[in-house]
Amino acid sequence: MGQAILRSRIVTRIASLAMAKTTSKSLLAWIHDQHDTYFSLFANRTVVLQSFKASVSSDVSTYARRITTPTLLIAADRDDITALPAQYELQKLFPEAQLDVIHGVGHLIHYEKPREAATLILDLLR
Incomplete structure (x- = not known):
């Protein structure tokens, strides 16, 4: 069952x-x-x-302090699973992290705003 x-x-x-x-x-x-x-x-x-x-x-916050490479965090302003205030707190745990917020989307950034997410990743890589 x-x-x-x-x-x-x-x-x-x-x-x-x-x-x-x-x-x-x-x-x-x-x-x-x-x-x-x-x-x-x-x-x-x-x-x-x-x-x-x-x-x-467990989540990434457990390991964040040990991640020393530049890190991009992509968050959504309407995410009910991982709220935006928690994302800002998470960013502080990384030695070097950039947090970008995509607006008008929830937890499904990869479905709802894939171009915006891809642009942020490409911008960081450049």
């Missing part, structure tokens, strides 16, 4: 709706399609449990 719940389209859709901030119906449909296609491709419940434990037991 647990496997069925984890693979449920309803659970996937709820997660997708919670993270997406776009008002574009076509983009939202594409995001839902991606989540419907890939969210349930995990090998088994153990993998999901291990992933969940890893995501809640």
Whole structure:
């Protein structure tokens, strides 16, 4: 039963709706399609449990002080999972970090504002 719940389209859709901030119906449909296609491709419940434990037991702040290379942090102003104030606190932990905020987007920057994110990365690399 647990496997069925984890693979449920309803659970996937709820997660997708919670993270997406776009008002574009076509983009939202594409995001839902991606989540419907890939969210349930995990090998088994153990993998999901291990992933969940890893995501809640540690984060980059644990290692930030040891990352000495210039680091780009890209944050979203509407991210409900990692709020903007926490991102500013995270930036302070790195010896050398730049924090850029993309506006009008939540946790799904890679779906909703990929060009903006790519531009920030290319600018840093230049």
